[in-house]
Amino acid sequence: ILNVEQSPQSLHVQEGDSTNFTCSFPSSNFYALHWYRWETAKSPEALFVMTLNGDEKKKGRISATLNTKEGYSYLYIKGSQPEDSATYLCASHSGGGADGLTFGKGTHLIIQP
Amino acid sequence: NAGVTQTPKFQVLKTGQSMTLQCAQDMNHEYMSWYRQDPGMGLRLIHYSVGAGITDQGEVPNGYNVSRSTTEDFPLRLLSAAPSQTSVYFCASSSGTPKNYGYTFGSGTRLTVV
Numbered sequence: 001i002l003n004v005e006q007s008p009q010s011l012h013v014q015e016g017d018s019t020n021f022t023c024s025f026p027s028s029n030f031y032a033l034h035w036y037r038w039e040t041a042k043s044p045e046a047l048f049v050m051t052l053n054g055d056e057k058k059k060g061r062i063s064a065t066l067n068t069k070e071g072y073s074y075l076y077i078k079g080s081q082p083e084d085s086a087t088y089l090c091a092s093h094s095g096g097g098a099d100g101l102t103f104g105k106g107t108h109l110i111i112q113p
Numbered sequence: 114n115a116g117v118t119q120t121p122k123f124q125v126l127k128t129g130q131s132m133t134l135q136c137a138q139d140m141n142h143e144y145m146s147w148y149r150q151d152p153g154m155g156l157r158l159i160h161y162s163v164g165a166g167i168t169d170q171g172e173v174p175n176g177y178n179v180s181r182s183t184t185e186d187f188p189l190r191l192l193s194a195a196p197s198q199t200s201v202y203f204c205a206s207s208s209g210t211p212k213n214y215g216y217t218f219g220s221g222t223r224l225t226v227v
Contacts, residue, residue: 034216043203043219046215089155099158100205102172103155103156
């Protein structure tokens with residue numbers, strides 16, 4: 001069983017500020033790193049899937065980076081808006097991609113107007 | 114395009130009862146998996162499948178059975194429900210290359226065992 005850890009557990013950010021949070025995962029047998037956004041009363045929604053060391057992906061004001069050698073990924077949100085309030089999950093495969101995902105416990109982000 | 118459909122949305126069971134949580138996807142995805150979500154625990158993998166006729170255990174498989182007779186359907190069976198199985202259950206699917214597309218989740222089934 002992989003150990004995927006996210007920090008911080010929760011985060012309060014003022015509207016308009018930028019923020020970032022961390023996902024750490026085992027670097028051995030790395031296959032892919034997923035980020036999901038999970039709004040209350042909805043289902044997790046895929047944001048990014050990253051596979052290569054040094055990968056950077058962007059979707060609007062949200063971006064992510066990947067370091068597979070040291071086993072961490074950062075998610076950045078620029079100019080936070082109230083609609084960014086959600087729990088952000090990262091997840092990794094244990095190997096080969098033929099299995100399901102091991103999720104971290106998430107970072108609960110609250111944007112304060 | 115319905116995506117991933119889970120039924121029922123809510124269910125209350127008595128201890129010892131059995132039931133099947135249904136999951137169907139219409140995207141011709143090969144990969145399907147079941148997760149449970151408990152407070153403070155995050156999403157934990159119960160069972161997964163890489164295609165019809167192929168299933169395997171995840172992190173917390175005890176008390177659950179699965180089968181994959183078709184590409185579309187991946188039901189989760191609780192054989193004898195226990196209060197510890199009170200949880201929200203999510204089904205997810207992905208194309209044959211989850212590293213490219215990620216997983217699509219269903220809306221969840223909230224199960225209470227009394």
